Amino acid sequence: MAKPLPPLGDLEHEIANLIWTHGPMTAAAVRKLLPRPLKDPTIRTVLRRLEEKGYFIHKVEHGAFMYYAKETREQIAAKAVKGVVDKFCGGSLEEMLVGMVRAAMIDPGQLQTIAGKMKKLVKPR
Numbered sequence: 001m002a003k004p005l006p007p008l009g010d011l012e013h014e015i016a017n018l019i020w021t022h023g024p025m026t027a028a029a030v031r032k033l034l035p036r037p038l039k040d041p042t043i044r045t046v047l048r049r050l051e052e053k054g055y056f057i058h059k060v061e062h063g064a065f066m067y068y069a070k071e072t073r074e075q076i077a078a079k080a081v082k083g084v085v086d087k088f089c090g091g092s093l094e095e096m097l098v099g100m101v102r103a104a105m106i107d108p109g110q111l112q113t114i115a116g117k118m119k120k121l122v123k124p125r
Contacts, residue, residue, distance in 0.1 A: 005053055005080075006053045012050055016055055017073075018033050024068045027064075027067075030043050050067070054070065056069055081096075
């Protein structure tokens with residue numbers, strides 16, 4: 001699996017979530033969806049940083065930069081979790097899940113629900 005992406009700051013995460021939720025967009029479209037007013041240069045700087053960090057790419061469309069996610073939010077989250085599992089649990093996802101149950105972060109019923117969903121995703125050979 002590829003190296004994990006650098007962490008996001010709060011504003012980077014807020015803007016990234018807009019693109020993951022709404023799809024590709026320009027800096028102007030991001031500004032309209034942000035719940036707080038930010039100047040265009042600030043938004044463009046954050047989008048450029050997200051691109052430099054490897055989260056997004058841009059294409060010029062009709063004279064404007066259109067920003068696209070390189071991976072889904074789920075794919076990025078999975079890579080981040082894999083990094084934690086590798087670093088702290090010796091690569092054992094089972095060890096991490098047991099630790100989460102012991103720490104009351106997740107209950108066994110939730111794990112059963114997740115297991116049922118996973119069975120539906122895995123196709124029999």
